[in-house]
Amino acid sequence: MIMSRKIVSHVVFLILALFCCTENSHGKLIMQGSAGFFKGFRTLTSTKKHAYGQAYYDRVLRFKNPANGAMTSFSVTFFFAISPEDRHKGSHGMAFVISPTRSITGSSADQYLGLFNEANNGNSSNHVIAVELDTNKDDEFGDINDNHVGININGMRSIVSAPAGYYDQEGQFRNLSLICGKLLRVTILYNEKKKQLNVTLSSPDEDYYPNQPLLSLNQDLSPLFLEEMYAGFSASTGSVGAMHYMWIWFINPYLTVPSLSFGIPTFPPYPNAKSLVNRIVWLSILALAIFVALAASALSFIFYRRHKMVKEVLEEWEIQCGPHRFAYKELFKATKGFKQLLGKGGFGQVFKGTIPGSAAEIAVKRISHDSRQGMQEFLAEILTIGRLRHPNLVRLQGYCKNKEELYLVYDFMPSGSLDKYLYRRTNQEQLTWDQRFKIIKDVATGLCYLHNDWVQVVIHRDIKPANVLIDHQMNARLGDFGLAKLYDQGFDPRTSTVAGTFGYIAPELIRSGRATTGTDVYAFGLFMLEVSCGRRLIEPRAAANEMVLVEWTLDRWENGDILEAANERSRQEHNREQLELVLKLGVVCAHQVAAVRPDMSKVVRILNGDSQLPGNLLDIVLAERVRMWSETSNVVPSHESIRTLTFTEPFTSHGR
């Protein structure tokens, strides 16, 4: 009975996934007032004085169960930075706010932070709760200093407040300056059972997350909350200006502190008069350089036209992209006229070739593309990623553009892709466990490199056996960066439709449409299970409880014999501990709740035996799963409520 419920929930989830894919809607921040972008970073205020700006999540949040009015626990984590005009003096500050409307209109700037005005300040019919990061001491509201954190209900006078800082491991208080211009993190946890609201401020520079909150308020918040509320951020300036940068935020209908690993961005300082002068100087130099470049290219163009020497015209943007360009003729020769088809991928056909005059074998992928604009962006991206070099990544040698078609030239991988080996029936043909384990480690290392070790975070977006290629020595290389988009230091420039392979797409990716390193980890978890079990993710012909591989593995784990999920050959071999480790790691990586998944560097450490899985792992896996279902509401939740309340959304930045 329990089994069939699980399967049903999974099937419902798959249907929902399809629905969301076509709908492709996800929440975003609506920016109002002074809010906008500065050098690609979202900021709540601009250089405008005595003004306020707000950024509100456009979706309604249900903090109460409509059936019985019971309030839910919730957690909020956000990252921000404040760059003041004057290094020693902030402007007024910013606040996270939950309110009955999607924006607060008619509020005042300056000391009111865009939250209230003189008339409604303190009125209990406001239904507003805010956590303020106050950088100015306003005696009229009883502020303690010009660098404090406070919890405000319905008005500007904080109910509790404390100087900005955190408690370290020894319980010692350490100051933090809100206006240091560096990234800071705020976590707000409301426990419905304890009726307690905790606020923690910390610096992501420190690896350590404070155990003790900065502020703790014991108060039942349910009278304050209406059934439907909105959440957002607000900030204001006074006679002194400041940039209030809002980076990433998360809000969940359960208690969680997301563990994230990302490159910490450097936020631009407040633009002062001096930098304006600098900018004018730089702009003039740039203008001069562009003029010289244009004149030079015009001259060479005329020269080429006259001599009719060029058959393929290099467009200006291609010149910037680097030297990997092959001539179409060369590729045509190399592939003997695109005769030997190796396979078909999501993007186009792949041909085998040999570079004339050498023995180097290549694989040429032909991609048809109709829009020139899209092609340009796509190619620029591919070439940037093509500079990546790693033994576990397939190397991109170069490209060629001919009319509407793009050719990508890769190292030839003689043994083809992993999916050809994975689903073999007979024992002799099947991969040994050692080979499987090596493949998993290789792919983990390659993916970890993409996520952590390059200047930019690169999200692969389509991890699956068909995209893993095998060389002579059975080394695995991760290929097909066709879908990968650059994920520049945590900013995803623009979210398109959900891309990836059905079945490997993480639940939050479907909801938000935004790929992250976490969604790659999810796909990698499924990949690990698939490789170690030697079967497909969903096997429609299997018995009902075995149909969905990850459910089946977890089910066997709960039952005390996780090895039962693996294929027979792997089970018969000696290394049962390794197999068990990989299966467990696979289930954790493919967990529905992103915060439970480890990051790739952790995965690599565990696979290499440098780090261990926690002893109570099954409890964590099950607890998070149960929590997600039970705390959203006290009845079995409708999918609608899950969708609106459970989102984990890194904000986009980059006003491209």
Ligand SMILES: *[C@@H]1O[C@H](CO)[C@@H](O)[C@H](O)[C@H]1NC(C)=O
């Ligand atoms: C509080 O606000 C409500 C609605 O705007 C208004 O009717 C009421 O008079 C206000 N109360 C006070 C004390 O200002």
Ligand SMILES: *[C@@H]1O[C@H](CO)[C@@H](O)[C@H](O)[C@H]1NC(C)=O
């Ligand atoms: C923290 O800041 C307060 C006020 O700004 C100051 O009095 C105190 O000495 C500082 N403490 C430390 C440890 O720096």
Ligand SMILES: *[C@@H]1O[C@H](CO)[C@@H](O)[C@H](O)[C@H]1NC(C)=O
């Ligand atoms: C708030 O902090 C206190 C003190 O550290 C802790 O005991 C309590 O569990 C926290 N409550 C929540 C909701 O996190």
